[in-house]
């Protein structure tokens with residue numbers, strides 16, 4: 001059997017002023033044909049899982065395009081049209097094939113299409129006809145009717161931090177084989193409770209997401225149930241369908257699929273109060289660090305997470321650290337290509353004066369005027385040791401570590417969410433020896449940082465990924481929706497954090 005594959009992956013934060021053009025895809029990853037094997041064979045990633053799944057089933061895999069950009073603003077029409085055209089051309093050129101297994105994100109928005117995955121799948125459906133069309137998705141996918149109707153199987157991650165992309169890739173190929181053998185005829189039920197959870201409460205390691213995933217796994221044990229996807233959604237795509245979804249897939253049993261989807265829908269709604277978020281004010285957290293014995297305390301700058309489209313050049317936390325005179329920490333990271341350039345010119349060991357960060361927009365703090373010593377300059381590349389994306393390469397671009405006020409500040413040329421401890425070690429920093437670690441990340445950092453953290457604190461920082469969703473003025477998300485419209489939803493007893 002021959003399987004075609006392709007990827008367009010982007011989590012679009014429509015409020016970001018970083019334009020997502022082809023260059024943004026090239027900056028992170030844009031691969032054609034067999035380059036997919038060179039980059040992903042043997043990695044614990046969704047693409048690695050699709051490759052391995054084909055090997056295990058004795059299938060030949062034909063890669064077309066793999067395009068992934070760091071979360072940022074709306075994808076330009078040119079970029080999306082080019083990438084979609086390249087995938088479709090690749091499929092046309094593949095000759096005889098038996099099925100398509102794609103890896104998509106699920107929260108992409110282009111200038112032309114509010115739902116780029118729906119567009120990819122509907123165009124693919126025209127090409128593949130009645131052959132199986134299967135896709136894996138991120139846990140932050142905003143599923144739409146168009147996606148669900150055009151794909152035979154939609155398989156989302158069960159984890160956030162996303163540590164099961166590889167397993168979902170293998171699963172997608174295994175279920176495709178069943179369709180090809182004629183032993184699986186998918187029936188799907190798709191439901192969306194009126195819920196828009198912030199990222200922090202999408203963490204699958206604790207209640208209430210943990211409960212939903214456990215319930216889905218329990219249901220998957222039911223005879224006839226093939227796969228269940230629980231998606232928490234991505235608010236900043238600002239499309240009507242943004243938010244929570246459930247997709248239950250059975251083998252030719254629509255009634256069973258419908259009733260289980262309804263059950264998950266009701267369970268989520270019953271637990272809605274548990275999806276409210278209460279982060280800690282920055283100064284309060286830093287004073288707690290001062291009094292704490294031992295370390296490291298991990299402080300999550302959840303408002304400035306590049307993994308959700310924030311610029312990663314926010315200065316609020318570093319500024320407050322310097323005001324409070326706190327020492328012995330590491331800040332991961334501040335994106336500032338110009339600052340790195342200046343440090344490279346000055347040279348390692350030199351003291352430089354910089355206007356650091358705060359350059360992208362008005363939401364993430366002012367540029368900080370700092371003086372510090374350039375400790376190291378590297379190419380910013382490292383291989384992830386996991387548990388996320390184990391074996392795949394990360395690239396921060398030319399990167400410097402600057403000592404500012406007794407703290408190590410990692411300054412990068414590319415935006416990259418700090419989620420792997422190799423990020424520090426590749427810069428000569430031992431994270432376990434630090435008093436505190438600031439990470440610009442919502443949840444992903446937990447997979448690698450929790451095992452070394454004395455304590456984890458989520459900081460109430462401003463920014464494009466802040467959990468204070470009511471402040472963003474979303475225009476297109478379906479209403480009413482919890483927690484944005486607690487009044488209209490008839491749950492006036494609730495005090496969401498936005499009401500305070």
Ligand SMILES: [Zn+2]
Nearest residue numbers: 138139140162
């Ligand atoms: Zn995600």
